[in-house]
Amino acid sequence: MPRVGIREVAALADVSMGTVSHFLNHPTRVSAEKAKRIQEAIEKLGFVRNNAGRQLRLGRSSTVAYIVPDVSNPFFATIAEGVERRAAQAGLSVFLANSGGDRAREDSYLALFEEQGVRGMLVASHDPIEDRLAAARTRGTPSVLVGRRANSAAQPSISIDDVSGGYLAARHLIEIGCRRIAFVGGPLGIQQIADRLQGASNAVRESGTAMLEIIDIEHRIISVGHKVGAELSGRPAEHRPDGIFAVNDLLGIGLVQTLVGNGVRVPEDIAVVGYDDIEYAENSLVPLTSVRPPHEDFGIAAVDLLLTVIGDAPLPAETQLVFAPDLVVRRSTTRG
Amino acid sequence: MPRVGIREVAALADVSMGTVSHFLNHPTRVSAEKAKRIQEAIEKLGFVRNNAGRQLRLGRSSTVAYIVPDVSNPFFATIAEGVERRAAQAGLSVFLANSGGDRAREDSYLALFEEQGVRGMLVASHDPIEDRLAAARTRGTPSVLVGRRANSAAQPSISIDDVSGGYLAARHLIEIGCRRIAFVGGPLGIQQIADRLQGASNAVRESGTAMLEIIDIEHRIISVGHKVGAELSGRPAEHRPDGIFAVNDLLGIGLVQTLVGNGVRVPEDIAVVGYDDIEYAENSLVPLTSVRPPHEDFGIAAVDLLLTVIGDAPLPAETQLVFAPDLVVRRSTTRG
DNA sequence: ATGAAAGCGCTAACAG
């Protein structure tokens, strides 16, 4: 079958190509009668507008990209919801891409989206990536760094104040009476993790009475939480922490499971605070107190920031947005 | 700045546009010297190939789409891994899209990707969608239905044999001695769910001695598992099931948590089997026995099937692929 | 309200 384009539609509807195009882009400027004929022809022929031609002519697309290290991470997935909703309102479509935390894939997606001519990119990454984004920007594709504050003033970013998050978590533990606090997290080479530790450390120092033990780990997943939990359960009670700040909820969930399974009471013997407030935190064995970033608003704000950078919205003074997290208190830190 | 295209590169490198294009597409056919000049010009100017022009000229793109109801669902996320890896091998890029289970968004993505001219689409959906896919197919965009066997012979699909999965789960419970089996799942309007029940029912009937109770639910999430678990714990022991087949792992995890929390022993009093074998199943309080679809291979096979449909690979006799699930036995059904 | 025509950036066929 011959590929059906605007020309075939025009022929069948007995109008010119220009009129069909008008119908597609400014429906009001076409007489009702011809509009009807065109509509029928479109349906009869199964016409689908070719975006390549359109985009080539217009010089721009109406899509943005959202690149994440791990789509299945509820943190990014929830943000994606907000991103898509807000983008749709602005008449933009979102291409999602999963880099898997892999540098090569990240680069190849960045290149792909540049070639696609996306209007802009939202990029979450654990790697140093500002140089790539700067390069893309000079070539005409702006971006917003998501989840981490940019070093360069020229790179817009939107992030959580992790120092403040860590502080909230540790101070809460101290307030409910904990004095031997363990920080479970790593690697400290990741800025967000280091910041959370910094915040916790600030709270501990400020208290004057509490102390902080650091349990450095490689992977922030449930099974590592189990491992650390087993180690802690095995210690004599007087050498155990009485409060744990787990640097994410998966760790916290694993810790709680193993501690409770080994007869350590949570929160009576050890109180536990997580981070991210993923869905599983609320629904775990002992509902987990957690530091909650503003998920929904975050995606919306990210798109808004990107729109301003693109120039579809007025330029703000500030392009480095930092959100303050909340603390959601649940049973894992509710004593008495 | 004037948008830099192949023409500007050619001018700076002092060659013709055609040579630059050759360099881009058939690097071997360009003399080393000019190749070097062109490469330098590209870097100096920050040239990015415009895909719209390329695609318009070629008449096709090198991308495929993967549309899922929920990217954060580990089931789809794991498949996405395989999809991306295989697609990359075939020189294709993958656009991921999240329909959120929403009909309107699903439709809008289908339309978007058709206009984008993707080579093909992988589509997972809970809704009846074959008519849309058939329409897209007649208009030139083929697809593979993922996760559910297609009704129409013309629609390629790749799915799990859920009847067999349900059978495996129930038979296992019977084999370890369960006689009062509860099926926790719903809505039965979803084919996959109905199939799992069918399989379980087959195993029960076959046994001749066991009986099956159906607990129909609306949402297959952890908190519903908690609710059902609470209800079951409240029953007098003689009216409780001694084995539960939870139609997905989230339900199973919630059930186990609440049962154990209420003093019902798992697996001694009630054994529990889940479905999907998500990561959390292995790492839950009582590691959960689960029916495991072949995640990794699934994504790969989906892409391979799409390639054959597109015509980049030889046509197979069969375009309705069905994978058999395994049973992964863990502590939640290990008695004695 | 409608039509005619130019041209967006690129590739491949062809000529040299």
Place this chain on the structure above:
DNA sequence: CTGTTAGCGCTTTCAT
């Protein structure tokens, strides 16, 4: 090995 050129499908002036 390199240059010239036509044209992919579409939108948008500019006339009418």
